Amino acid sequence: MTGITKTFPGVKALSDVTITVRRGDVHAICGENGAGKSTLMKVLSGVHPHGSYEGQIVFDGKPVEFSSIRDSEHAGIVIIHQELALIPELSIAENIFLGNETTTNGVIDWVATNNRARDLLARVGLQEDPETPIKNLGVGKQQLVEIAKALSKQVKLLILDEPTAALNEDDSRHLLDLIRGLQQRGITCIMISHKLNEIEAIADAITIIRDGQTVETIDVREGAVDEDRIIRGMVGRSLESRFPDHTPHIGETFFEVRDWTVAHPNVPDRLVAKGSNFFVRRGEIVGFAGLMGSGRTELMRSLFGHSYGTFVKGTMVLNGKEVRLRSVPAAIDAGIAYVTEDRKVLGLNLLDDIKTTTVSAKLKKIASNFVVDRRAEHKAAEEYRQALRTKTPSVDYGVAKLSGGNQQKVVLAKWLFTDPDLLILDEPTRGIDVGAKFEIYGIIQRLADEGKGVIVVSSELPELLGLSDRIYTICEGRVTGVLERGQADQESLMRLMTVTSSVHTPEGELAPDVVDGEAHAEPTGAESGTKAPTG
Structure with missing residues (x-):
């Protein structure tokens, strides 16, 4: 990907980003929330179609112009998003082949479908009945189903966006082992992750992005890579400690x-x-x-x-x-306030903007005679935006458009507003x-x-x-x-x-x-x- 520039209304998400991935590598992309990592991968996978960005993509030695995810999948590029795109009520097999059904004379062949699904599940080390509903699986197993789904599409380049964010240590270790196994079969992986110890353990190369621009690409094989160097590239400074200094003052x-x-x-x-x-x-x-x-x-x-x-x-x-x-x-x-672990399902209404979300848990604080004071709403949201350093053009911006970290800050602001x-x-x-x-x-x-x-x-x-x-x-x-x-x-x-x-x-x-x-x-x-x- 060369010279990739992507602009949204009021925001330049990517500015002249360049990244080169070698065949068979596990290539990690690091950066702060809002740096543009997920946007770059959406450009690569056709979520943002050709014509909506500037720059060039070359895949397998040929320039490509993807108009949709289907186009990129036909080329062998498959993306697994941070929020898993599985349908809970459908079975494992139905999810794996959704939109790519195994049919005979226009009718789904369920025997063949389940047999193919069973083979794919074996490849990712998941011992589950293909007819098991997705809702009965934990998050770690759902990740494996997503990878099985990718393998069903003859994947050449697998993009994993925060694959271990919601996994425990055992599931994370199993997933990293699986990625190594895919690498040995010749599948190239691009992995976005904030877990720097995992990146150090598995990546062959690391590209760091900051504020929508490429900072550097590090070849791990040449050595001299540690977490401090990655952090310096991500935040533009050294973090002497992962935690701020603090002296507690504990009362009754x-x-x-x-x-x-x-x-x-x-x-x-x-x-x-x-x-x-x-x-x-x-x-x-x-x-x-x-x-x-x-x-x-x-x-x-x-x-x-x-x-x-x-x-x-x-x-x-x-x-x-x-x-x-x-x-x-x-x-x-x-x-009492409670910030949920699942910000998108339980913490946010993704149809709302930032200011509406910020005051939503205690409207009576800024209401008079059951009417919300819009000026007070805007002022409160702006104060929390500045205090929490939320990256957004304005508090009128939709929460669905924010990065995961900035969405988390909005959820935190919502509950802090309740005092x-x-x-x-x-x-x-x-x-x-x-x-x-x-x-x-x-x-x-x-x-x-x-x-x-x-x-x-x-x-x-x-x-x-x-x-x-x-x-x-x-x-x-x-x-x-x-x-x-x-x-x-x-x-x-x-x-x-x-x-x-x-x-x-x-x-x-x-x-x-x-x-x-x-x-x-x-x-x-x-x-x-x-x-x-x-x-």
Whole structure:
């Protein structure tokens, strides 16, 4: 791709970008959110058709002009987007061959379809019945279905946009192994990722893009590539630390959960939260660690106005008083905010603009006699745009047009606008570049310094270790332990994340808050009337 320039109304997304990919390589593209990575790949794959951009694409030695995705797929270029494009109600086989059905005399041959699907699933190492509905698969398996779908199209160049953003470590490792296997079969891969350790492990070459322009292309085979060099190229400066310096100022306990038990919304006899106990103090950042499927998200959503599952029993104490928050509006009015892990499905209305989204969770704050003050709406959205450094031409811009990282900032702005005392952040930096992560960490720390309590749920243990003052662990819906920042490391957290019934300290002794083999985070210090430690 040579001299690629792409302009949207009011925004130059790409400016004279050049990238050369060698046959059989795994070529990584790095850059901050909004740098233009996904736009460049949409140009290559025909999502942005020829004529809508300037520059030239040469593939297999010949200039190409793609008018649609179908054109690029006929040439052997297949893109797998960050948001998977599978239909949940259809089967694996139906999804794989959607638009490319196996037919006999115009009628779909289901035997042949399922047999071909079974062969493709074997190639990607997925042992599932081809007739299984997609909705019954986890995200990691859905990624493999997308790759099987690409292989069905005789792919020569596979483009993967943030393929491991929503995967746990095991699924990520399996996917990277699969990419290496595809490489050995002669398939070239372009991979967009913010996980620099994965890029270092798998890439043959790395192209860095900043502000819509090519910074440099690094040949990994020549050595001298490390994360610091990539970060310098991405953000234009060195990051001495991945986390801002912070001294916590922790006050008294103001939020506490006791014996919280919630059943699955569709399977009443299955508990997704089992007698959970924990507390949060003012000015404290509390982490929650757990393996995929441990029940972290289910617990947090159930606390936020019973927005998930069927409440069975439990007590919630806020500012010293027991509260019963049976709806999301009640939770918001009580001073609780929840940033969901899936920003596009649960966090945003993609038809709205930035200013509408920013104020949507608490309209009464800028309304008089049930009429929204448009001037106040615009002012509030603009203040949060500047405070969070959201990259956008204006707050009138549609949220669907923003990069993933900037969409995350808009979701954060929406909940900060409600003036919460307790902010629950579920995977707050998923799919976000290292520079934007640093900014969001700083925002979280500033909120804590204002005396708010912050809960951070994350699949990335280094993130929890670098950000949290205390870390709780969850396994199979139960809080299994808690470690202070100075006690915690990845090994001790992993040990507690795999304990199902009792809490153990890193030394292996039963913790003093274990009663009858169950985990109980009993209040200490501030809860018993004494002054809490300040860090």
